[in-house]
Amino acid sequence: MEPTAITDVLDGRWAALRRTVREQLAGVEYRDASDLTTEQHRTLVFEQLHALAKTEGPRLGFAREYGGGGDIGGSVVAFETLGFGDLSLMVKAGVQWGLFGGAVQLLGTQRHHERYLADIMDLTLPGCFAMTETGHGSDVQHLRTTATFDNNGFVIHTPHQSARKDYIGNAARDGKAAVVFAQLITGGQSRGVHAFMVPIRDAQGDPLPGVSITDCGRKAGLNGVDNGRLMFDHVRVPREALLDRYGQVDADGTYRSPIASDNRRFFTMLGTLIRGRVSVAGSAGSAAKRALTIAVRYADTRRQFNRPDDKREVVLLDYQAHQRKLLPALATTYALHFAQEELTAALHELQGQAEPDERRQRELESRAAGVKALSTWHTTAAIQTCREACGGAGYLAENLLTTLKADTDVFTTFEGDNTVLLQLVAKGLLTNYRSEFQELGTVAMARFVAEQFVGMVTERLPSLGRDDPDALYDRSWQLQAFEDREAHVLSGLARRLRRAAGGEADPFEVFNNAQDHVLRVGRVHTERLVLQAFSDAVGRCADGDAKRLLDRVCSLYAVHTINEDLAWFLAHGRLTPGRGKAVNGAVNALCRKLRPHARTLVDAFAIPERFLDAAVLREEPDRQDVQWRHDQANAAS
Amino acid sequence: MEPTAITDVLDGRWAALRRTVREQLAGVEYRDASDLTTEQHRTLVFEQLHALAKTEGPRLGFAREYGGGGDIGGSVVAFETLGFGDLSLMVKAGVQWGLFGGAVQLLGTQRHHERYLADIMDLTLPGCFAMTETGHGSDVQHLRTTATFDNNGFVIHTPHQSARKDYIGNAARDGKAAVVFAQLITGGQSRGVHAFMVPIRDAQGDPLPGVSITDCGRKAGLNGVDNGRLMFDHVRVPREALLDRYGQVDADGTYRSPIASDNRRFFTMLGTLIRGRVSVAGSAGSAAKRALTIAVRYADTRRQFNRPDDKREVVLLDYQAHQRKLLPALATTYALHFAQEELTAALHELQGQAEPDERRQRELESRAAGVKALSTWHTTAAIQTCREACGGAGYLAENLLTTLKADTDVFTTFEGDNTVLLQLVAKGLLTNYRSEFQELGTVAMARFVAEQFVGMVTERLPSLGRDDPDALYDRSWQLQAFEDREAHVLSGLARRLRRAAGGEADPFEVFNNAQDHVLRVGRVHTERLVLQAFSDAVGRCADGDAKRLLDRVCSLYAVHTINEDLAWFLAHGRLTPGRGKAVNGAVNALCRKLRPHARTLVDAFAIPERFLDAAVLREEPDRQDVQWRHDQANAAS
Incomplete structure (x- = not known):
């Protein structure tokens, strides 16, 4: 299958814009900056920022009446696509147009807009x-x-x-x-x-x-x-x-x-500024895509150790262990891509409205927080895995992974520390996204939670039926598993807080002792949103071959995620021990089935080749070696 | 309790040498090299290497008759302690004296020793x-x-x-x-x-x-x-x-x-060279200690968010989530320290013998491979955690974690790729460390395994009795849990290979499809060795207070490790669902109990202060803030 069939699905609603930005990026000079001094790199990036200021991208997020593009979602997509390139440039652009310009636009009024926005857009006023x-x-x-x-x-x-x-x-x-x-x-x-x-x-x-x-x-x-x-x-x-x-x-x-x-004013003001958080989630995804493209291409050509039965050496990606490193990470990257697209669309709709619904605004903030946390943690882990999967070559700057790793590392703690963000997600769920509860202290919130969740407290029986291994591949079963886990974890937390709120316990201690439970709520809720987004995208897919392939990728995301949290499913009787063991087998089976398509799946990201110009991919050392051995064999015979 | 009481336990057999090297390090100029150019940093390190050549450390590993110290274990301990400082210097020293000099000593004969060793030791001949x-x-x-x-x-x-x-x-x-x-x-x-x-x-x-x-x-x-x-x-x-x-x-x-x-000659030659692998494991441990010392000290003073019931802000390390980030990592660092010391001692004994027993040599190689893999992966993860736990400050070079992270990253793939090393551990266990099986192809090995493990194939009944939560804190129960898991995972793999070897399956496919199982054998075996080493060290401890504290740290390592692999214990009926949930609670409880001792536990590493001179620890920003608020309150009243 041509990767472009998958690219079309990935590109989605802002397809034309994504193509435009990719083409622009492909035409921009790029060099890995790892051997530049700080001052050289800053100078280079500021020059590139001025060049960028002459393009349409930076204007997209601003209102048309001040010379902007009036396309909020598009501005996020543009930042996401910039994430294929030098992330310093992406962040510098994000500071200037997303954060600084965004604050003026969203927190200022007409006189500020008239006075500043044009100068901000064309970089006359760097801020x-x-x-x-x-x-x-x-x-x-x-x-x-x-x-x-x-x-x-x-x-x-x-x-x-x-x-x-x-x-x-x-x-x-x-x-x-x-x-x-x-x-x-x-x-x-x-x-x-x-x-x-x-x-x-x-x-x-x-x-x-x-x-x-x-x-x-x-x-x-x-x-x-x-x-x-x-x-x-x-x-x-x-x-x-x-x-x-x-x-x-x-x-x-x-x-x-x-x-x-x-309090409410404060949270309203902060809430308008989530575009930066959404953009970080998106560009984190782009960085993971780039690292995975390099690592998969390398693993698809590099060989090591003979097969026991003959003299051929085995291609790295044919090893199960190597598949297990890269393919679940690839599936998760796909899943987060579709969650990000959905998030971008929701942001676009809501911030386009004059009077956004408050509950939907809170929901959007929660979704942004959860997707940002999971996306950036995933990127940190995936790039680390890619680095290790390329061995010593992965440690050399010429192979690009080192810079990707170092640049994205801060994503997990800036634009909201991930641990704090997951708690925000949980708080939103507990308070049902009502803005007035932003102001609640811990005790009041626990009381509210207690009231809200009355009647939701009985331990539910295991609801994941069908004890046959095939169920693991069934999308509706997968979705049910994620939903069931979320509902149970959330109601368990509410019950726990209710019990504590009734007693004399120190409210800080009550919350603090449940903090792991709180973080788990944030995670499992977001994972459910991510699976739902991926599943919906597969459902929308018109191309039959692309749909079948993406369906399998989606299953790998689902089964891998269950496998990572298998202890929960077992301890809560959701999976029998036998079925639990089958989950790991299903991850292996899906990796094996997707292995032939790995190259297609990374090429579908359509990253401009200049950002993939790792020395180790240029040299293809093992192709030389195969040729050399072939020549030797011929000479001997 | 004074940290020195713990330091004495950590210092162990080579205490005097550790103190000497720490004192030497404390006297050496040190600067974080992140803003040096490559050439400047190389020049600096080579100068430092010449200074180091004038000390005793580099000579320790060489035979006395050529001017060496004849202390193999001591040479490893010296490298480990060097790991507190600039890791470029440690690696450069490792290349010169460990790898290059070690190869001449161990693979060469008298004429090579006479001709080269003196020049290698004093750096006349860099190689x-x-x-x-x-x-x-x-x-x-x-x-x-x-x-x-x-x-x-x-x-x-x-x-x-x-x-x-x-x-x-x-x-x-x-x-x-x-x-x-x-x-x-x-x-x-x-x-x-x-x-x-x-x-x-x-x-x-x-x-x-x-x-x-x-x-x-x-x-x-x-x-x-x-x-x-x-x-x-x-x-x-x-x-x-x-x-x-x-x-x-x-x-x-x-x-x-x-x-x-x-084949046997090849593996014998390689086997002599494991000193480098052992040294990497040790210096990885030192890097983790340094990162944890910085992160724990920061978390012990930095405050964020008011308590709900008053205006005081909460110290980071009082949050359960922060304890869960740092304290299990700290406990694992302790555990690996004692495993490393045991490994060093075993290396010292064996390489000190003229005719080392082959089976014990293979065991040593296996132990070195396992400890190196777990230690370096732990270091990568722990430093990442420390970085994130320090938020934005952790991303600045002035706070030292960024260099630690970047320098240690390659440890997981050099001196043996960790994934390959864990397979080596499993192979050793399957073949009972018999050297002749180093030569076996996959088919022959599977057949051998089949024979060896006949009679070991019945699914054992859950052997972890005592379904009361207190058992989790019982050392003998913990050890039994680790041993039971190891035995079961190993016999399961043997059974699987035996089944496959009897059939017509492609032997590569048989092994490849079981690769996750193979890696798991390597991991759980090594984890058992690590717990045993920690438990033995606690048992040897003479100081009552130190012993009680270390006993608790050891429990945290054990319970945390079980919690990380909880799905296995549940799926294999080793823990009931209720007991499984209690494991996570035990991790929380142990973190809470160890929290007041966190500072003592990191100070006990006795890292020279100049390597802990993070800007954020100098400034103690939150102490200023507390003072400022105190003054404000006074002024208002």
């Missing part, structure tokens, strides 16, 4: 998204930086060193301004975190008075991005610097907001 | 260990480089590009000679792989005629080591270049060997 502080990253609500209203303006101040803005992209070298998140104080009262447009460098590129900028220095990867630290010493900005969509301050200092509750 | 070829790494027996006897000498030749020597440390820049592994051909007949001392550079540092040297370039890490590629175009060396302990060639070309079988 920062200054949210994280050294002491507060996950707990954004308790940032320490203050913006105190005074004399028709605000004074931005960093009270102590651990309140400095940290890891801020574009800060160390190129940024001229920053959207700074700070506690808004007016009339002696804190109104919670708000965003302010703060100039940080003058025309010569020197820090403005009161602004201290330091460099985060060398990082594991992404060294083309100039991450830095910002400190503010009573820096004055005008009243208009407040990005005031969700909170305004009058000239006399009166605070007004369309959202009365500080 | 390479040129074994791996681009096309043959794991399958050393089928290297393509030839050494053809001709006119009282040998002609070393690389027949085609994929037969070039690859990833060779010391080759790209500093090596003057190389021990080259090649197929010895004399009288038109191949005698298998032998080692030859081949000069590669002249006094000016230029490649000698016929020798082509290229640079492997930038790597993920270890960029202070100059890995390169060597090709030989009919390079003549004298007859004495053959390191001829196991095979001699007379002036007329007659081949003689004390070991008649080519």
Whole structure:
């Protein structure tokens, strides 16, 4: 089968855009940056960013009335596709247009849009998204930086060193301004975190008075991005610097907001910013695709050890152990691709609406959190596996995996730490995505959970029937297994919290002792969404051959995922011991069946060849060796 | 409790040497090399190597009669301790004194020792260990480089590009000679792989005629080591270049060997070289200790999110999820430490004997393979976990984890690919470590296995009694669980191979379809050895407080390992579903109990402070924040 038949399925709704961006990428100079100095790499990436600013991609996410493309989903797809190339460029673009530009668009109002958006889009105004502080990253609500209203303006101040803005992209070298998140104080009262447009460098590129900028220095990867630290010493900005969509301050200092509750306003503001999180999930997927393409192509030609019965050496991918390394990772990459596409579409729909439904907004945030966590952890693990599967060659920069590994490593903890994100997913499920429960403390939430889940507490009997091995390959059985697990794990957690909430136990201890259970809820819920998305995509597939192949890939994802959590299915009586053992056999069988299609499945990612130019694939050493042995045999006979 | 009480237990048999090397390390200049260019880092490391050559450590592994220390175990311990510092220096030292010098000592004879050892020890002769070829790494027996006897000498030749020597440390820049592994051909007949001392550079540092040297370039890490590629175009060396302990060639070309079988000779030669593998396992452990020390110290001070009931923020290590990340990894690091010490002692005893028992030699090789595989995989995973547990800070070079991660990454695939090594463990168990079975093809081995395991084939009844949760904390129950699993998995594999060997199935397919089972044998056997070693160390412990603490750490290792493989225990009826669920609870409970001792347990590693000088530990940002909030509260009241 031609890989293009699969590519068409993968490309989906934004197919034309994906093709365009791939073609653009294919025309861009690319070099692995591992031997560049930090300064060389930053210079290169900033040049590339200027070139990118001349293309359509960066404008896609902005409103048409300011020169944007008005295609929110498209902007996420563009970032995802950029993930095939230098990830420093992707992240730098994400900082400029996704985070900095996105904050201005989503938290600002017309005057900010008119004043800034055009300059942001064409890179006249390179900027920062200054949210994280050294002491507060996950707990954004308790940032320490203050913006105190005074004399028709605000004074931005960093009270102590651990309140400095940290890891801020574009800060160390190129940024001229920053959207700074700070506690808004007016009339002696804190109104919670708000965003302010703060100039940080003058025309010569020197820090403005009161602004201290330091460099985060060398990082594991992404060294083309100039991450830095910002400190503010009573820096004055005008009243208009407040990005005031969700909170305004009058000239006399009166605070007004369309959202009365500080907590709800905070979560509403944060919620608008999930595009960055969605984009990270997408580009993590692209990085995994690239690593798998390299590793599968290598494994498909590289040979080692003779077959016992003859002198031929065995191709690596014919070993079961090698299949088990790469093919479940490949299937998971496919599954996450379709979940990502569904997530992108949901984001596109919702952020396109003037008044998005709040419950659907919370659901979207939860889905974004879950998919981001699973996608980035998967990418870290898959690239590690690919590196090891290429042996010593995988450790050399010339084979591209080392840079991929180093660049993507931070994805699991930036744009939301994955462990925190999975808890957010669980909280959403427990509170049924009601925004008012964002504000609940632990005790109140436990009480609410207790009420909500009354009647859902009886241990359900094993519901996964059909004790024949073929059931493992049955999509409806697979879906049922994932759904059943989710429902049971969630109701078990609710029951546990209800029991605890009724007692005298310290509420922190109650939650903390159940934290593994909470994280499990986030994971199994998201895995169910991912399987559902993959299954739906297979269902939509028109091409019969492509559909049959993808159906098998989907089964491998499902069965592999069950196998990874087999203890749960056994301990909860969902699978008999005999059936449990059969799950591992089914993973092996599916790997064997997919092995001949492995090359097709990676080629279908349609990654421009210049990003796959690993030295070890150019040389094809084992082809030489096969030829040499053939010649020797001929000479001897 | 003072950490020193634990340090004494960890230091064990080579305590004095460990202290000496730590003191030396503490006095050596150290800088994280992540912002050095490749050339700067290589220069620095080579200078440090010269300084190291003036100390006792490098001489330890060589015989006293040539100026060595005659302390084989001590030499391994010295490498292990070097692993606290720059791993490029450790690897460069390992190449020079462990691999290159070790090959001369172990494969050469008196004339080689007299001629080379002094120069190797004092670094007058920097050299390479040129074994791996681009096309043959794991399958050393089928290297393509030839050494053809001709006119009282040998002609070393690389027949085609994929037969070039690859990833060779010391080759790209500093090596003057190389021990080259090649197929010895004399009288038109191949005698298998032998080692030859081949000069590669002249006094000016230029490649000698016929020798082509290229640079492997930038790597993920270890960029202070100059890995390169060597090709030989009919390079003549004298007859004495053959390191001829196991095979001699007379002036007329007659081949003689004390070991008649080519296969057995090959495995005997390889077997002498396991010291490098043992050293890698040890220094991997040191790297994990260093990463865990940084991550635990950070988690012990860093705070995030308020407690629901008050304004204090929670210290990271008080979160169950954070404990689950770091403490089982810490317990596993302890377990592997004691397994490593036992391995080192076994190596010391055996290589100290003139005529080591062959079965014990095979057992030692198997143990080295298993511990190396588990130790290096653990290190890769543990450092990744530590990186993530430090969030964005973990991604900055100034916090040292990024370099640790990048440097150790190759450990899983060099000095034996871990997947191949675990198969070697299984093969040893199946053949009962009999050396003659090293030569067996797959079919013959399956037949042998079939015979050996007759009578061992009945499915054993669950033997893990005591269905009370306390049993999980009982050492004898834990050991029994590990032993029972090992016996069952091994006999299951034997049964499976016997069934297959009796049929008409393709022997490659038989083995290949059971490869996951084979790998599992290697893993569960080694895990049992590791638990046994830890348990024995606890038993030897004289200090009561230290013993109680280590006993709990040992339990965490045992219960965590069972939890990771819980599906097996459930599917094979070893644990009831209820007991299975209790295992996870026991991991949580042990983490909670060990949490107050976490700092003690990492400080006990006694790593010189200069290697722990992470910026984020210097700054202690959350201490500032606590002070600031305290001051604010005072000012308000």
